[in-house]
Amino acid sequence: MNAIFTLLFLAAAICLLFFNPELFLSTVLDSASSAASLCVALLASYAIWLGLMQVWEDCGLTNLLSKALKPLCKRLFRTDDKEVLTAISVNLSANLLGIGGAATPYGIKAAQLLDKTEHAEYASCMFFALNATSIQLLPTSVVGIRASLGSGAPADIILPTLICTTLSTVLACFLTWLCLGRKSKKQAKFTKIQRAGAK
Amino acid sequence: MNVVFACIIPILFIGSFIFASVKKVKVYDSYTKGAAKAIPLVVSVFPYLVTVTLLARLLTASGLEDKILEFLAPVFEATGVPQEIAGLILIKPLSGSGSIAVLSEILTRYGADSYVSRCACVAYGTAETIFYVAAVYFAGIKRKKLPLAIGLALLSYLVCVIFCCFLCRFL
Numbered sequence: 235m236n237a238i239f240t241l242l243f244l245a246a247a248i249c250l251l252f253f254n255p256e257l258f259l260s261t262v263l264d265s266a267s268s269a270a271s272l273c274v275a276l277l278a279s280y281a282i283w284l285g286l287m288q289v290w291e292d293c294g295l296t297n298l299l300s301k302a303l304k305p306l307c308k309r310l311f312r313t314d315d316k317e318v319l320t321a322i323s324v325n326l327s328a329n330l331l332g333i334g335g336a337a338t339p340y341g342i343k344a345a346q347l348l349d350k351t352e353h354a355e356y357a358s359c360m361f362f363a364l365n366a367t368s369i370q371l372l373p374t375s376v377v378g379i380r381a382s383l384g385s386g387a388p389a390d391i392i393l394p395t396l397i398c399t400t401l402s403t404v405l406a407c408f409l410t411w412l413c414l415g416r417k418s419k420k421q422a423k424f425t426k427i428q429r430a431g432a433k
Numbered sequence: 434m435n436v437v438f439a440c441i442i443p444i445l446f447i448g449s450f451i452f453a454s455v456k457k458v459k460v461y462d463s464y465t466k467g468a469a470k471a472i473p474l475v476v477s478v479f480p481y482l483v484t485v486t487l488l489a490r491l492l493t494a495s496g497l498e499d500k501i502l503e504f505l506a507p508v509f510e511a512t513g514v515p516q517e518i519a520g521l522i523l524i525k526p527l528s529g530s531g532s533i534a535v536l537s538e539i540l541t542r543y544g545a546d547s548y549v550s551r552c553a554c555v556a557y558g559t560a561e562t563i564f565y566v567a568a569v570y571f572a573g574i575k576r577k578k579l580p581l582a583i584g585l586a587l588l589s590y591l592v593c594v595i596f597c598c599f600l601c602r603f604l
Binding site: 239240243246247249250253254257258262263264265266268269270272273275276277280281282284285286287288289290291292293294295303328337338339341342345346349354355358359361362363365366368370372373375376377379380383384385386387388389390391392393394395397399400402403405408409410413415418 | 495
């Protein structure tokens with residue numbers, strides 16, 4: 235990110251220097267003030283949604299969701315370890331509800347624990363695929379920004395977003411399974427045969 | 434159809450509050466506690482918003498953006514993705530707050546309800562910040578296949594961006 239930023243910034247600034255140097259300061263100031271007003275819009279939408287999410291957490295909805303996700307995780311990650319499954323399901327349900335801050339600590343924990351499981355290579359990659367393309371049930375900040383910019387129907391992007399985010403997650407999981415999952419199944423079969431032979 | 438979507442959010446609030454009351458949660462206390470978290474969150478995001486907005490405006494003002502877009506135009510034409518959202522597509526895998534800044538630039542410039550803006554909104558929601566997740570979650574872990582996993586995630590992200598622009602024509 236540092237390299238990309240410096241490179242693009244210098245390129246743009248040098249271009250401006252040659253063609254229109256007076257424009258530099260006004261552009262810079264203008265962009266900072268529009269970032270500030272964006273922050274105000276975000277603050278409003280964050281406050282509303284984080285409040286609701288706290289209510290969800292306090293009344294046990296978040297826990298309920300993570301419990302519901304557990305059986306799915308068990309099949310997807312091919313592990314029975316309870317600690318791993320809990321960390322993963324809390325992480326996934328926080329992602330589903332759009333609580334990014336709550337997802338990160340559990341995500342890091344889950345990634346470290348997954349590293350020690352039987353099918354570590356496959357399970358880690360699957361976990362990455364799920365997180366990198368995570369399904370978000372409510373695109374809260376987008377709806378908030380649209381509303382603040384005077385959209386007629388700020389919520390009408392919910393359905394297409396839901397379709398696309400689900401599709402991207404399913405696709406990423408399928409591709410990961412295609413590239414890594416089948417191999418590890420074969421290996422499991424192979425080790426089974428070996429074990430049977432040894433007996 | 435639009436009425437249905439407009440109803441989702443109020444129904445969500447009403448349902449949650451009724452459920453919380455049944456569970457004997459102090460809704461007022463709980464809600465204010467959550468809302469308070471918004472301030473530190475915005476404070477942590479603000480520096481990134483300023484920096485990326487700055488870069489985006491400079492690129493536009495210097496005319497560099499137009500040149501890059503001109504260069505990429507055939508790709509966008511072939512896939513049906515409006516080239517106005519190119520910047521968003523490129524920055525989304527790298528930075529979450531950066532992409533919010535770019536998204537809001539697009540919404541301001543083209544109007545919140547235009548086709549371009551709707552594409553941008555859906556593209557924004559399609560995937561997470563892929564490289565950021567890879568860096569944070571897998572910081573201390575060495576997995577040989579992680580680059581492959583990143584590639585696969587990027588591929589499905591791009592496929593879905595193309596699909597979402599197609600979808601936005603109808604929905």
